[in-house]
Amino acid sequence: MAGVPPISAEDLRAAVAPTAAWLAGEGEQPSRAVLGAAVKTSARWLAQFVPGRSVEVRVPPFVAVQCIPGPRHTRGTPPNVIETDAATWLRLATGALSWADAVAAGRVSASGNRADLSEHLPLRPLSSRPSGPHRGQGPSPG
DSSP states (O other): OTTSOOOOHHHHHHHHGGGHHHHTTSSOOOOHHHHHHHHHHHHHHHHHHSOOSSEEEEETTTEEEEESSSSOOOSSSOSSEEEEOHHHHHHHHHTSSOHHHHHHTTSEEEESTTOOOTTTOSOGGGOOOOSOOOTTOOSOOO
């Protein structure tokens, strides 16, 4: 993402925080702008810390990012595509929903042999898990 300043952990948490009550089923759905900011920021955080172009992560209508090292895709539909809705993506990003449970419930469409984000979710700054950083998710550059 050349020319785009890095997303700090604080910026990531600030973008996602306004969606917490809604994701927990305790509040109204945030405005489209708030929801879009949370989805875009969290997906771009993933792409920032797990760079690559072998997997495309789509959260329509808000964002599509490429990540995961491996063969680069250049034209047409990528062979490794992950697609989900905004609420599911944010629940995955925060750890409120596991990758395995989301896939099993049909909440995530994952095609291709590299289309697995279980190693990279939840996003470390949003997780309450005490484990160390996930691969590629070290301290924020900012």
